[in-house]
Amino acid sequence: MGTIAVERPASKVTTQARRRRVVGLAALVLILVAAGAVSLAVGARALSPGEVWHGLFAAPESDQRLTEIRLIVETVRVPRTVLAIVAGVALGVGGALIQGYTRNPIADTGLLGVNSGASFAVVTVIAVFGLSDPFQYLWFAFLGAAVAGVVVFGLASIGRGAGNPLTLALAGQGVTVFLAAMTTAIALSDQKSLNALRFWNAGSVAGVGFGVIWPVTGFIAAGLVLALITLPALNLLNLGDDVARGLGVNIALSRTIGITAITLLAGAATAACGPIAFLGLMVAHVARYLTGPDYRWLVPYAGLLGAIVLLVCDIVGRLVVRPSELDAGVVVALLGAPFFAALVWRGKFKNA
Numbered sequence: 001m002g003t004i005a006v007e008r009p010a011s012k013v014t015t016q017a018r019r020r021r022v023v024g025l026a027a028l029v030l031i032l033v034a035a036g037a038v039s040l041a042v043g044a045r046a047l048s049p050g051e052v053w054h055g056l057f058a059a060p061e062s063d064q065r066l067t068e069i070r071l072i073v074e075t076v077r078v079p080r081t082v083l084a085i086v087a088g089v090a091l092g093v094g095g096a097l098i099q100g101y102t103r104n105p106i107a108d109t110g111l112l113g114v115n116s117g118a119s120f121a122v123v124t125v126i127a128v129f130g131l132s133d134p135f136q137y138l139w140f141a142f143l144g145a146a147v148a149g150v151v152v153f154g155l156a157s158i159g160r161g162a163g164n165p166l167t168l169a170l171a172g173q174g175v176t177v178f179l180a181a182m183t184t185a186i187a188l189s190d191q192k193s194l195n196a197l198r199f200w201n202a203g204s205v206a207g208v209g210f211g212v213i214w215p216v217t218g219f220i221a222a223g224l225v226l227a228l229i230t231l232p233a234l235n236l237l238n239l240g241d242d243v244a245r246g247l248g249v250n251i252a253l254s255r256t257i258g259i260t261a262i263t264l265l266a267g268a269a270t271a272a273c274g275p276i277a278f279l280g281l282m283v284a285h286v287a288r289y290l291t292g293p294d295y296r297w298l299v300p301y302a303g304l305l306g307a308i309v310l311l312v313c314d315i316v317g318r319l320v321v322r323p324s325e326l327d328a329g330v331v332v333a334l335l336g337a338p339f340f341a342a343l344v345w346r347g348k349f350k351n352a
Helices: 002-041 049-057 064-102 114-129 134-156 165-189 191-201 210-237 241-246 251-273 279-291 295-320 328-351
Strands: none
Touching (some): 002 064, 002 279, 049 064, 064 165, 064 279, 064 295, 114 191, 134 165, 134 210, 210 241, 241 251, 279 295
8 A cells, every 4th residue: 555655646746747848848849830930031131921921832923022032931041940940959969968978067069079070171171172162061071070079989988987978078178179279270371261161160050052951961860860769878877887787788889879979960060050159058958957867858858949049049140230140150159158157157156
């Protein structure tokens, strides 16, 4: 009888918590749809809901004004909105995963050298081959991000403390600093590379067509599948390596899958948009506040929050300095820097 009296309230609490999380996910999806609709309507030329609908679904016609609206919606607003959603999901999920695998609450995707690897590759191919089309150096940016991630993971896997989250963070910082120095050296010696780096480094979802978005989405989809596969093991890894090993987790294999997923997600998003700092850091903390530490819920929340935040920041960037625009990466950084400072202050305050 005593056992039943304990289990019934626990089961009720679990059911209520699961229901709240499902409702929360549905609410985030609705917010994302609403933000997407606003993104299609807002810009240098504001469009009414009827004009957006016409641009999306109406057949071509001879009216010059309606033809222009179709052109704006189809070739500018839709690709921009889709890329913001896809990249936001990737950076949000990547941020949650990297904080889980490094057990570091202030970790970001840049910690694994992904951003610096992509920047180094972009500057190098522009300086060496003279490439100028984003579609051309997209592949090199992704390759640079992937190689940097593999090098960091390889360095963290050798010697004393192999596989330790602290070793992974230190290896990431070492590679990041080295690649940043090399990138600066190349950019300062080649004006064309410096100009391209200045534009790409701001982080933007504008001006990228579906020729870039589709390949990026493929890599991100593969990263999401790997992320979902490794979530149960990630929950156990956060209990400590010894406990996880005792519960049957293959730690090396789980970390390899996790780092591969992070590299695919962050590398593809960075290659398409440029480095967007703080996004993964912010949404992972908000998701943890909403769901608790269970990564099976935390990661989907972080993905949706990442898409919403990046989309809203892109919309804000189009409005605050009209008729010009602020890049979404700049707006995210303006939001993320005080968030990061608050996290550090809160940690210091707690430790005092």
